[in-house]
Amino acid sequence: MNGHKIRILHDSETKEDVLKDIISQTKEEDSFMVLELDDIVRKVERWRRLLPRVDLFYAVKCNPERAIINTLVSLGCGFDDCASKSEIRCVLDAGAKSSHVVFANTVKRISHLHYAAKNGVELLTFDNLDELHKIKENYPRAKLLLRFRCDDKDATYSLGNKFGAEPDETGNLLREAKGLDLDLVGVAFHVGSMCKRPSVYAEAITTARKIFDEAVTLGFSPYLLDIGGGFSGGRNNNFEEIAEVVNHQFDFHFPDDGITKVGDAGYCWPIIAEPGRYVVGSSCSLATQVTGKRKKKDPSGQWEIMEYYINDGKHGCFFEVIESLPVPLSCGAKKREEVPTTIFGQTCCGEDVVCKDVTLPVMQTGEWLMWEDMGAYTVSMTTNFNGFKPAKVILTMSTELLLYYMRKDLESGYHSPGKEHLANPVITRPARYHYTNRRLKQENVLPDVLRNQNLWYTTLMWYDSSGMTDGSSWAVSSFVGALDRGNWRQGVSKATRFPGVCPQLMMVMVFQFAPSSIHRKDFDSETTTFSAPS
Template sequence: MKIINLTTNSRVRVINNRTDVWNVLRTVVDSETQEDAFYICDIGEVVRKHKIWKILMPRVVPHYAVKCNDNRAILEVLAALGTGFDCASKAEINKVLSLGVDSDRIIFANPAKPASHIRHAALTGVNTMTFDNETELHKIKNFFPEAKLVVRIRCDAKVAQCQLGMKFGCDATTEAPYLLSVARDLGLDVVGVSFHVGSGCGEPDAFRRAIASSRTVFDYAATLGYNFNLLDIGGGYPGRREDTLEPIAKIINDSLDKYFPDPHVRVIAEPGRYYVTSAYTLACNIHSIRTIKTEDPITKEITSHYMYYINDGVYGSFNCILYDHQVVIPQPFKNCDGLELHSSSIWGPTCDGLDQVIEECMLPELKVGEWLIFEDMGAYTLPVASPFNGFPVPKVHIIADENTWDLLKGILPLREDHFIFGQTPANIRASLQNDDNSWIFPKLPITVSISKCNSNSIIQEHVLELVDISLFQ
């Protein structure tokens, strides 16, 4: 495994089990020393989602879609939990391999790959890859003829946050048989079928149709001498706090029982937003306010519209509004119960008129220096963010409660030095403003034994203390 130098901001801060994200946010905000937008990422939420997945769909092995959020800590936690990975480029492949993940846990799930990326997959042993067109088959024949191929078919959900079928996926009835014949003539090894019903699927029954179509392709491939053993049911799984996986899981399980009862067929999926959406909470500071007063021509009543300018926008985290069709919900950090609500809009910090986060919403009258909180911001936000106009991309500060730490502490690729203990809120405040790697340790009354992976032998004892965040409020 490659060893890297970890900065304070790339480590996971362990907090008391009685503490949550809002407690950490409150401590940072109440310090009155912080102005930059920032994220709190709760690793425990990723672990919770994984447990739910394993309970609801035990047969389906998740291969996390790296493009959704490629934060190294997220990838390390998922690698420790045993997931596979869906990579779309050689850079994503390298990032996953650098964690010590075996290449057979990666599917190169981009049906249209540059030749250099195919060669790189061959060099790194990433054998499984998708295709949906004849040109791709000839490229693979030239650069990686030993690859294990998966034909991607198209089956679009009627409702989806992002439709993908217009770009990827061949017709299961007309195109797939032809492509399989070409692959056979080229001597290529096709091992299965994949599909993607659309990111953020709003029609669970689309999975039933797609799995049924996959069965048809499996059966046709058998007439050509192929013996498929892999079904990739793609992505599309919801990830917001209010969402549930159960309706989709039931349809998938029932469809697998009906169309793929053979346990020798390996079933994988490519969840992205499911794992990370609810793990990220974004805090933005109001730095400017413009009030627009309007007089009703009949009643002569004057109303006010408040334009709030915050320090993150559509060129930063809120690119998800433009590219991912996300609806974001602002929550004033202060308690606004009983306060009058006013017509409001929220704007990003750049000088571009396009930089509007929310066109119309109802908020209480807020002041400069107050905070707006946005939950469910972990998917397709930071990977696309840019420092346009000189405004920085928000930093991410990662937390985990004691139970999560206890689960992860001894599993590779995570090591003890990935975790920080102590006065978490105070150090979050300090590291938000600079990149200082210093850390203030408390008294040391607790001894924790760290064992080798797959071994009972003790390699080192670490003396640590967990501090209740409420002591610093």
């Protein structure tokens, strides 16, 4: 995340507009990505609307960008599928509570178990006898989730060949855990990445209920169900269909009556899931440049095939098979002939093929292409193979989300960050805060997911291309405070005394917070002297 820039989107501005603008203003030769934080907020809001009983615990491996982690922390999400102490450290450093983290690698290094124990991360998964004994020896007070296997055979990526106990093995694992005096608190499963068959969740939840009941008969008090991932994240997905199946199964097997009777004891049923692609898949668009091309005949010698080379590839953002084809970013281009096409990556690896035998418009060397739905398993999978740099990331945010975070910065009383944070646009400083500001509610500038909640929020640092100093961070907060008191001219005067203050940001804040008697023309006259001193 260090060094990433944040770009504030205007009302009608799109990611495609941002990509074109960056290309037109720079001599960029490397691929780059635009990450839309608002898309992630919308995904969380949709999740909570369609799966109200399931707490979202993000799968960090999918895209560990610092801005994504911080945004999810601010929205009160948890983190699942943390596979190592590095991923655990990543989310804890961002302000996640240790109780909202699952160490979900079913085979863990001993040093990583010690790290989890030291940092209070108690939820661990297991699926074999050897792991139980390892946990008993190194972290006996851990709270355990038994992961069992239930696969969607049509899923894009199967996980059951590597993870999850077979259903007929779970009884033996439960008995061993009881004999070791370990604390089993629940059951977990994962149907496979990008599930195609929603009915498999019904099978899995039914099996989970049976394992719960057997655990109770052995003297455990299980209360937590982890339904894993498998939720697609692109624009075309089956999430609503999956949600309908899952909710129906909850009503039958884990009814939401507050307390469910199991024998003579009563248990509540917290339910979590570990979506990755769903959260970030559609949040990113990648821009790549055509660096070369050639024509070839097909094997019969009849059809011409166009072959293009781009400045990214399989060792970069195209590790996985792509779900959508690129769109040329040339402005005002006429309709072009479409031909059979192959696109190669930039490395000397013969397997570096981005897509093959697809139909695309004829393109020119130097032309830029936009690839959508590139948020999942792209930047997290990149390497420096052949000396090529990973794609740069540019963050975008709407004025509504900007105002939310700016407001939190002011009300937290946090005006002067330490110098160690100055390179980061997203400052990790969580604080508990109950949102009560009437003005913002009445003006309806916040997404529903951000209203009336007890949130963990993240302080953001805003700056233009020249960067921002401690003083200008104070100036922005001082400016907002002056606006709140109705003295917007005083706020402008204070804010522009320091380098790095963005005039566009000041205008956003004026027209959001200033009294209605202020007219745009009044402010425009001020902008003649509204540049930050050098």
